[in-house]
Every structure is written in C-alpha cells, then in structure tokens.
Amino acid sequence: MSRVVTLKINDQDVSGREDETILELARENGIFVPTLCHLEGLSDIGACRLCLIEIKGVPKLMPACVVRAQEGMEVYTESERLKKYRRMVIELLFVEGNHVCSVCVSNGHCELQYLAQKLGVDHIRLEYRSPKREVDASHERFVLDHNRCILCTRCVRVCGEVEGAHTWDLLGRGIQSRVITDLNQPWGDAESCTSCGKCVQVCPTGALTAKGKAVGEMTKHQGFLTTLALMRENDR
C-alpha cells in the first residue's frame, strides 16, 4: 500500500498516493495540464514537454506526466513562463512536419489542432520547414502519413505494451527521426502487424488513419485502452 501525501497545486491543497504522478493528481482535481505523448493506459515517456510544470525550489521545469507526488510539494501549472513554453512546443510541432488542417482527414478531431486553439496559438512565428516526407499506404486498411506525425510514440507503445506485437519503432535521430514498421519495411509487408488498428485509434493526429476517409471524417476511439488496463489490473 503506498503512502498518502499532501501537496499544493496552484495553491490548492490536494492529496494523493505517492506513486501517482502530478499529472494524475491534477486531473483528479480538475486542473488542466496539456499533454500529447501521454495517454492513460500507456507508459509515460515525457517526450512532448507540453505538460511542463513549475515546482517551488526546483529551477528547471518538470514534465507532470513523469514526476511523482511528494509530501509538501508546491506545484504551479499556469505561469506566464509555462504558457510561453507550451506555445513554443506547439509552434515547433507545426513547423516540423507539414500540417494543412483544412484538407486533413483528422480536421476537427485532432489533439494537436485542439491544443493549438486551446493554448491560443493563432499563428506560427517560426518559418515552416516544409520537409519532404512520405505517405505509406501499403497497408490494406490503414495509412501512415509522415507529414502529420509528431513523434509522440503512442503507436509504438500501444503496439508493444497492449497488443504485444511491437510492429512500430523509431528510426534515426533528431530531425531525421521517424516511425517505422518492422525492419523499416512498408507497413503492408510488416508481418508482425495484426491489423488490430490500436495504433490508429491512439494516434493524436492525422498521421495514422483508416483508409477511405475524406476531410474531417477520421474520428478516433480510445476508450478501449482504459477498459483493457482495468481488466488486466483485475486479473492480477
């Protein structure tokens, strides 16, 4: 049994278990923290940096999704500094790939697009990189559009941790990074893929979609993840 700790988020007293993350605690208490790589039911990797928070006495900003609650902590989620960095993260994601929301299958159902609006990003101050990126439509039912991939690795984790197939992986470093299937083969040739579609459902953007969708038609359903996680917990 883990200990109960008491701490403050935005000067509000909250309590939780010491094995809980700040993000979990914030959400339990109705406090908004933006996230992209985090998804309930998957492991956390602290990759996107959208969930950054301030902790009193800690000079660095910390990702709420991987920092655990500690007794007496004083956490802040809404400073001007944080807003500045969140905005910057969103802008960097938009210039890194090619996002043309008006003609995207995920238009209106995309987490990146939603957060841009929510965080007040009404234009991008940086120059667009406009990289040349591929679309892999070799799978019978799904499409991977690298132009819209933000490298959150939700697909990698859901495939490895929940489906147990581990079809997805990351290749390359820095700006060259991209997701691959099996040994960097076309998705349609990836033998380990069970075509379950979990990756498509958890992908926050229009990078992974079902075939045959027109602009704005791709809606995603992630409820299965929490259900599966709960069932596994009950099995233990």
Place this chain on the structure above:
Amino acid sequence: MTRTRLATVWLDGCSGCHMSFLDIDEQLLVLADQIELVYSPLVDRKDFPEDVDVTLIEGAVSSEEDLEKIRRIRERTHILISLGDCAVTGNVPSLRNSIGAEPVLRRAYLDPTLLNPQIPNQVIPRLLPLVRPVHSVVKVDIYVPGCPPSANTILYVLTELLAGRTPDLNGKTRFGA
C-alpha cells in the same frame, strides 16, 4: 460621423474567405452604414488607396506581384488582418513548398495534351520559390484562422474593431475551422 475606411484583398486563396464575408448577409447593411469600402475585389479600383483603417487579407503570398502588393498595402494600412488559413499559415497554396514551384508550373502548363505547351514568362506574375504566410513578409496585427473563418467570426472581428476594441478570438476559430 467619419466612416471606417475598409479594404479587402485577395492574394493566393480560393475567394472562400470573401464568400464567407458576404455570408454575413443582412448584417452587411448594418456594417455598410459604418464603413467605406475603399478597395476590394468587389470594387472597381486599380490602386490601393492611402490611409486605410482596416485591411482584410485573404490568401498567402505566392508570387512577386503578391509580395509587391502586400508591402504597399502594409504601408498604407493601420490595422492589417490575416483573414483565413492561407493568409495565416500558407494552407493549401503552400502544399507546393516541399517540392518547389517548378513541378507545379510544369504540371499546369506543360501538359502534352495542350496545343502549345509553354510556361508563361510575361503578364502572369512569377511564382516565388516558397509560398509564405502574410506575417512572414510584413507585420500583421490580427490573426483570424479558419478555412474559411465563419461569417459570424468575421462579423465579430469587424464589429469589435468598429467599436474601437481589439477582437479576442480565443476559442472562436482555429486552423482548419
């Protein structure tokens, strides 16, 4: 009462933002009492006038002509508004940025089924190598994303400006809206 001098400009866009503007319908009559439309694709006037209070820009900056125009417009406008995703992000016109202008011209003008295929080198403005959002070439004062922004959003922006306020678009529109 002096009327607000309003201009609307159509750069590289599909005119959808102008259509959405017209969709304000009967409210246009209310606006008409407070504004003077000094320049627009809807008005027969060649040169962009001096001393314009508010200019709505639809479209991205794609050609040498767009670039020249937008610089002159900026000099002569007090409040410059990027209206719609093409002006704000480059949007659909900027899809060519990852392959360059050449393939686009070749596809459009060098189709072998055309009688006399040739890429025009006069009259039609030369394309810039990259399609740019308006704010990457001149200073923009207000951003109104959307493809197109809804009639209500445009009405809200103009109503606020006419009342001497800065429109707060938080939550009202977004990229791709």
